Amino acid sequence: MSIQFPKSEYPRVVIISCGFGGLQLAKSLNGAPFQVVMLDKNNYHTFQPLLYQVATSGLEADSIAYPIRKIFKGQKNFHFRWCEVKSLVASDNKIITNIGEVAYDYLVMATGTTTNFFGNSEFEQKAMPMKSVTEALNLRSLILQNFEKALLANTDEERQALMNFVVVGGGPTGVELAGALSELKNHVLPNDYPELDLKQMRVILVESGNELLQAFNQTNQQRAKTYLEELGAEVRLQKGVSKFDGRTIEFKDGEKLLSKNLIWGAGIKGVLIDGFDETVINPRKRLLVNDYCQINNQTNIFAIGDVACMVQPNYPNGHPQVAPVAIQMGELVAQNLIRQKEGKSLQSFNYNDKGSMATVGRNRAVVEAGKIHFGGWLGWLVWMSLHLMLLVGFRNRIVVFINWLWNYLSYDRNIRLIIRPFTPKEEN
């Protein structure tokens, strides 16, 4: 059965998922002679860079999510359907979803990535991912629940397992989360749990490579490590995890550590639907695209953002999986669709890299743009301002700003609520 849309004389562009890329693409097609159909399993756009602040009780989930229908209010050629897309039938120019079929003239995969456990089912079942709003809320619940349980622990060992937090993966997510957990330890939890000795709480960031923030300048890598250590986190480089039964983490070097909190930020993989040829999928489940974001040189199927892998001279492994690439690819595909229609030639993607940044804690962030790199209070201010600007929705910006101001002045994190308790899988 086909999902119905209002009749249109224009070709239909179906966009799967409203992340940074899909959102930009749909916006850039406002007023263009296309019918834009957006499909997403959530009815909101998620501002992923701030998920770690939701997980650590610093921000409301509702202030980093924004209703898709509201973003496109008044865009007459835009239609949203809340559904999960299952598979592609390229031969019929249609996709299959859980609520019916959708025919397309152009299809854009903007599905982003999900956590990659590299096939390890133990990690998949027992480690905590943090790539969606619900996952961040589950993590928030788990952190708070384990402190409540630590109060009830009968043995020191049990209490220590509940208070050991291990973050795997030294990329921006891992660094930011380890920093935020350390701030909880230093400023918030001692007030909440005067009956516990918070010195017992350990935050351990584990990275298999030689440095944190591998994509960053060396000075900034070192800065991030120093910042984390200043906050009391332990940074373990060249260290990998091999096993986790829900209670004991085993490292590749044989070390064992009791912990009921293993947070997984060590890898991502593309979110795919069935029906793509294996030859266009790389090992990280990214779709191989040409310079126009077209898959397999097909002229009507595109991939943009994190799920796309465009090999270009400066980017032999594809572009970094960050919001600016997705946004620029979304913009490019929109422009090319319009150019094509006007009989003009297509333009190649040319990434305008404006820089990178990551924050560790109050007054501590690293920023780089070209040859410029700096950290500290200024970095932190730049990080905050840019993230505020990028947030969708003026109300969200105000609410996030007030929360940040509040958290800064009070050294507090207010949203430590267990709204829906999380049930961890029991250890063996």
Next chain:
Amino acid sequence: MSIQFPKSEYPRVVIISCGFGGLQLAKSLNGAPFQVVMLDKNNYHTFQPLLYQVATSGLEADSIAYPIRKIFKGQKNFHFRWCEVKSLVASDNKIITNIGEVAYDYLVMATGTTTNFFGNSEFEQKAMPMKSVTEALNLRSLILQNFEKALLANTDEERQALMNFVVVGGGPTGVELAGALSELKNHVLPNDYPELDLKQMRVILVESGNELLQAFNQTNQQRAKTYLEELGAEVRLQKGVSKFDGRTIEFKDGEKLLSKNLIWGAGIKGVLIDGFDETVINPRKRLLVNDYCQINNQTNIFAIGDVACMVQPNYPNGHPQVAPVAIQMGELVAQNLIRQKEGKSLQSFNYNDKGSMATVGRNRAVVEAGKIHFGGWLGWLVWMSLHLMLLVGFRNRIVVFINWLWNYLSYDRNIRLIIRPFTPKEEN
């Protein structure tokens, strides 16, 4: 197994639940020679009067919930445990919880109320209650999900069932919710769903009595009805529901109405634990207490707030189940515990009724205090100011204020997010 607490030379007051009453009691015992133990199945206090705004996408859940540990930060004689209390063993002065036993010297039931379906299992399974944060979030999801589904409906009948909203119960909750739903209909949903004819949406408030807001002055009752009708809601008095299969509502007078949205605000009952003698429980599951809030004249077991029923000359059926009664009872029990310890006589409860209010929509609320009663814009302003003042936490007050200002200026409700989809029980 007993739950451990720090040793204390003082008698232990165990308070079950941190609603308005329990919160006030524990605060009033700050610095007093008692060990205060608070038990709650949530780690937060819920500001129940604003739940309907969470359900209708106007406020974040996180801004009307407040972490209990934060409320009592620095109160040295206060200890919180996150647990569910199962039963009372009065003979041993202890209670049983899901995490162990707790001995008490004084026990205070401050457990409040839950939705009363009066034994009708169909309503219990298929109607939506709205007495907790999770229930309000479920309702928010259901409302939004049903509009997404209305877009996909194959028949007009199906679409109408998804767009008919029936609220049962003409008390403040029902009135406020019907008003908020009407505002969604008038200002928000038409922008979100240009493909739907929002005139089809119906909001019907059903009340079995002769008037809305039975506890209110007659002029205000009439005002509330007029306000609702101005907003486009249908008010049906002297009407009761008898059946609901998830799709069709059958009324007591035989009328049938297609609706997948039956919201239940028609009754409440006390939340009890096992172990109380039947003779102290009234038909609405309230615990009968004397003028000192003592149950069965026992000197060490109390009930306060909504779950308590104190028959006094002016209140032959107990006091109204509203926050001010709970707060004043909490204060009374605290003072009496202290007085008792000082060898002074106990004081009787004497309710200081400061008035009532309910809001219907923007610029429309009814307020009364003694012989004064008014409505309209002034009532609405008073309603807002008082609710802002009563909210726990300065950050929450700011966030709620900004949301209200935003909603007022933009005629919008920003938080229409389906964070965790709700799965309704299928119709037969």
